[in-house]
Amino acid sequence: MTDNKWSRIVSNLRKELFLMVREASSIKKYSNGLQSEAEYLKLDFLKYSLEKQRKNIACQRGLATVFKDKKMMRTSLFASAAALILGGLITKDKYAALRAGLSGFDGAVQGFGDAKWAVLLQKDLAIVPYDAIQGRGTWVTLESLIESINELEVEISRGKQLGNLDGIIRRVQQSTKLISIFKSE
Amino acid sequence: MKLVVSFLLRPKNLRAIGEDAISQMQEQVNGMRNQLNDLLADALLAGETISEMKSTLQKGKESGKSLDNFIKEVQDRLGRN
Numbered sequence: 001m002t003d004n005k006w007s008r009i010v011s012n013l014r015k016e017l018f019l020m021v022r023e024a025s026s027i028k029k030y031s032n033g034l035q036s037e038a039e040y041l042k043l044d045f046l047k048y049s050l051e052k053q054r055k056n057i058a059c060q061r062g063l064a065t066v067f068k069d070k071k072m073m074r075t076s077l078f079a080s081a082a083a084l085i086l087g088g089l090i091t092k093d094k095y096a097a098l099r100a101g102l103s104g105f106d107g108a109v110q111g112f113g114d115a116k117w118a119v120l121l122q123k124d125l126a127i128v129p130y131d132a133i134q135g136r137g138t139w140v141t142l143e144s145l146i147e148s149i150n151e152l153e154v155e156i157s158r159g160k161q162l163g164n165l166d167g168i169i170r171r172v173q174q175s176t177k178l179i180s181i182f183k184s185e
Numbered sequence: 186m187k188l189v190v191s192f193l194l195r196p197k198n199l200r201a202i203g204e205d206a207i208s209q210m211q212e213q214v215n216g217m218r219n220q221l222n223d224l225l226a227d228a229l230l231a232g233e234t235i236s237e238m239k240s241t242l243q244k245g246k247e248s249g250k251s252l253d254n255f256i257k258e259v260q261d262r263l264g265r266n
Binding site for chain 2: 021
């Protein structure tokens with residue numbers, strides 16, 4: 001084999017290796033990014049689920065209040081009708097107007113059920129209005145819990161894995177932003 | 186021609202030619218050894234990077250499973266109330 005041919009083969013092999021290293025590094029970077037995204041998604045999902053649960057309970061409480069109080073019933077129906085008419089005027093689309101009307105009613109009902117919210121950080125997570133707190137346990141305010149959850153984003157940006165729900169609860173409990181509620185018996 | 190061959194075949198000249206050839210071969214071998222060393226270093230780096238990539242991909246898979254489990258866990262533990 002001539003010296004030139006040998007050099008060409010070695011040079012080609014080195015080029016191939018360089019390309020492999022570049023591809024592998026880019027896949028590694030991409031995969032690391034996906035892992036961080038998965039951790040951020042955990043926090044987003046937890047916040048979304050808490051908010052969804054809060055809205056459901058607010059809606060149930062609101063409906064209960066509306067049915068008890070006729071004046072409130074009139075107000076919520078008025079809100080719904082106003083949104084329906086406005087929606088119709090703006091969009092000229094009856095379905096959009098109906099959706100707007102229903103969301104107006106939903107918002108009004110939720111508004112009646114609104115309260116300050118507390119979350120129980122135990123095996124079963126519970127979200128309830130302050131006035132419905134029952135029994136012992138680690139109750140914290142919803143706002144402070146959300147703030148503490150948001151703080152965990154810094155840890156993710158440093159490359160930490162949050163683990164399961166208990167792991168997140170443990171980390172959140174160490175946050176200085178978390179405000180506990182002490183209910184007097 | 187005979188004169189040239191008889192000149193080259195003199196023991197003194199033969200040794201000089203041999204030494205020159207050996208020196209050239211030595212130079213070539215050294216060059217090839219250096220090239221091989223570089224190639225080996227590149228191959229080691231590639232191996233290391235690929236192994237890191239595989240381990241990151243494995244972690245990525247576990248991360249996906251962990252997210253799935255987390256979603257189920259939240260739905261289960263928050264939905265019971």
